[in-house]
Structures are given as C-alpha cells and as structure tokens.
Amino acid sequence: MIEEVGTSPEGDLIINVGPQHPSTHGVLHLVITLNGETVKNCEPHLGYIHRSIEKMCESLSYRQFIYVTSRMDYLSSHINNQGCSLTVEKALQIEVPERGKVIRVLMAELTRMASHLLWWGALGMDVGAFTPFFHAFREREVINDIMEETCGARLTMNYIVPGGVMYDIHPNFQQKVKDFITLFKSKIDEYDTLVTGNIIFQQRMKGVGYISGEDALSYGCTGPVLRASGVKCDIRKIAPYDGYEKVQFEEIIETGCDSYARYLVRMKELKQSLSIIEQLLDNIPEGEFQAKTKAVLKLPKGEFYSRVETARGEFGVYIISEGGLTPYRIKFRSPGFSNLSALHHMTKGSKLGDLVATMGTLDLVIPDIDR
C-alpha cells in the first residue's frame, strides 16, 4: 500500500481522488502516483460504503435476503434479484412457469437498457460533455415509469422472487413498452450524432485504456469490459437461464481492447436488448406468473451457485446451506470488483484526464464493489 499524501521516495506526487469527487462516481477513493501528468500507479481504496451485506444475509430468510441485493448494483437490481432467485430455485428444484420467465427476461433487459443509458450519460460527463446526461435521462425516465407501474418502485424493485415474479404485469405494460421502443428508435441516432461521431470524443477514447483479452481474463473482468477485448463471456449465451436460449440475439464482441471498444459494445448491446424485448413482448405466454412455493423456504443442506449477466458482467450467488431457515454463508461475485481491479493496468502511463475517461468506460457502481 502506498502512502496517501505527499511524495513517493522517487519524488513523484501522490494525490487522492475521491471519495468525494464528482468524477469518481460515488465514493470511490483512488490514490494516484503522478509524475507530472502521467499516472504511474493508481490504487483504489474501498470501504466507504461497506454495509456488510453478505453478513446481513446470513440472518435473513431465503425470501428476505433478495431485497438487499437490489442495493448492491442498484442499476441492475432486477438482475441481482434474478440471480438470487435462481439460486434458491435451483436448490429447491422449483420450476418457474413460462410466463414468469418471460416477464423476468423482459424486466432484465429493460434494466440493462436503463443501466446502459445512465452509463452513457455519465460517460459524457466524464469526458466533459454535459448534454448527453439529459438526453439519456429523458429515455431512462420512461423505463423507470414502466417499472414503477408494474413493480411499484423505480430503483430497488424486489419484483423477482423465488418461483417467478411478485405480481403479474400491469395491463398497460405491453403498450407502454411498445411506446418506449418507438421513442427509443427515434432517439438512438441522436446518440450517435451527439457523442459517437464526435471527433473530440473519439480522440479521448481511441487507444486509451488498453487491456488485452488475456490480461482482462487474468484480472477476472467480465461483461462489456472483457467482450471489448475480444473474449466471449456472455452468460446469457454460454449458460442460458430463464429462457435466454429461446431468444435470438448477438453477443457483441469488439477487438479494439480500448475505451472506444468498450463504448461500442455497450451501445450495440442497447440495440440487442431492444431486439430481445421486441421478440418477447407480443409473445408473453398465458398462465401462472409464479410457481406455487411454500410460505417458508428451507434449502437442503449443501452448496449452490448460479450466475447471471448483469449490465456490468457476471454476477454470481453462492449459498452454503446447513438445512436451516437462513443461509450459513452467502458470497456474491460482483462484476464491478474485478473490473475495477484492472483499472491500474489500463491506466499505467496514461494521462490523468484519460484515467477519468477510462474509469467511465468501466461503468463502475461503487455499492456493488463495496458491499
């Protein structure tokens, strides 16, 4: 660990970025060794928003612990809930009805879009463009309204529960999502005009934050970060869950390995998510939305693991059960933690301004890293 103030033995300046700094997205604290404007080392310090969620889960029942996971990666709360529910279902061998599965996938993809939209807006701010933020939030607001109507909340939904989903979809749901699709299709070109094609933006992104596929793998990166380095890793493709095997979509792979490639992966994923939603929206099967489950869930003795693809990468839930009402131990594998650990590799030798831009393309959510 390096000292937090002053100069290093070699005479380099050590500065702290964060935990209260507008460019570090929440309470991330980076200790940076600078030689002039060149970053020589950057070390994240965590612990500012630690809530000991894993420990907390040990005292909650298998129905109760799921709502807490909405508060980890709050931009993918549906998908976190889904991962936990899948693990419980796997242990109890509950078969989710088709309707429940389709609703889950629809919600997960809407969440992914909302998350990518927020990331896009925030990335614009990181590189010095303020307008994209408002454009992204305008569309994200529509998704939030849809969520609010069906799930009852905008961010921490707790809608996906073991056995299916908590309620059936709202009667307006399909129409609202259709309206959103029309709106979004008319706006997505604006994004490219405003940001993707902008020459300043491209020069801030291209060739910056390079990480090869091999290195990314060895750091444990997942999600868009790894796919931008040319490695296939989409859990929805390699280990499909909840009926992802039945929908047609492409796994986006870019080989640029830089910030621009990560940007492109997410922009293209937006379109893929939209196409998944379009395929499923008119084909929601009739029937039950939730399987019949016991009021009190008791997992058999053993160890259970399942994983899902959140907007940031692979999210894993590992439960050890002693056969009681509460888990003996729960471990979450969060995508942000591993992605952040690759930051110093990506930014070694780059300029301080590029560090901020690179961090933006990692799409960090601090409560997910520091749970």
Add this chain to the structure above:
Amino acid sequence: MFLVDYIKTVYNGVTSLLKGMRMTGYYFTHHKEIITQQYPDVKQVLPERFRGEVVMTHDEKNEHRCTGCTACELACPNATIKIVTKFDITPDGKKKKALDTFVYHLELCTMCNLCIVACPTDAIKMAQSFEHSVYDRSLLTKVLNKPGSKLMEGVE
C-alpha cells in the same frame, strides 16, 4: 501524407461539431420536446402499485381485516412491524386472539412489499404517499389500526 490526414481530421472535427450543434439547435427551437415536471406545483398521479408506505384498510364502519396473526411481522426483513395482540371474549365466552396495536416504523421500512404479500387476509396495502419528511423522527412511528376500530365480521 501527414498534411492530408491533418486536413481530414480538421474537416471531420468541424462537421461532427456542426452535426452536434444542429441537434442542440433543434431542441432550442422545439420547446414541446422538453420534458420538465413542475413538482411541487403540479403533482403527478402515481400508479396504484407504487410503494409509498404501508397502511391498513378500514371500511366506513371503522372495521379492518387484520386478525393479528403476525405473518407480516415475521415476513419483514428489518423489524419494521410490531404486532401487539390482546384477547377478546367472544359472545359464547371463549377467549380469542385479536389485534390490539399495529405499530409501523416508517423510518425502518424499505418498501420491499414482503409484508403485503404475506398477509393472508389482505388487511394491509401500500399507499401512494411519498412526502414523508417530518421534523421529528418519532413522528415516523405510526399505529396503523385506527382508534376504536375492530375486526371485520367474517374475517378469520
């Protein structure tokens, strides 16, 4: 070669900036596309499923549906609900468990909806109110059953 690249970059730079500015100009002249909500002057109607706070439904005769079974208390992950029960004497002289006070700590509630799902008699529901700020924390502890209310007939 360098010169050609340089001129190309400058050209691309100027065109991409102009494209961006054109869009900004579009929104500058099209006020209908701007979405601003005039809260608190204009309050939005929230959807009926919105989770604002837990309330207990009472009918016009001041009767509720809560039997005091404590299922909601057990379902709640953060001890938001405390049910105090009492014993009523039924007309035929038997003792029967009934609800005395339903204490709800709004400051602890995470609006997870688990209590509503757990309730076997649909006695409680989510209200759409969301402006909960008060000057004193103790005001957030509420008693949900109205004074003098009793159990609706026929609810077991």
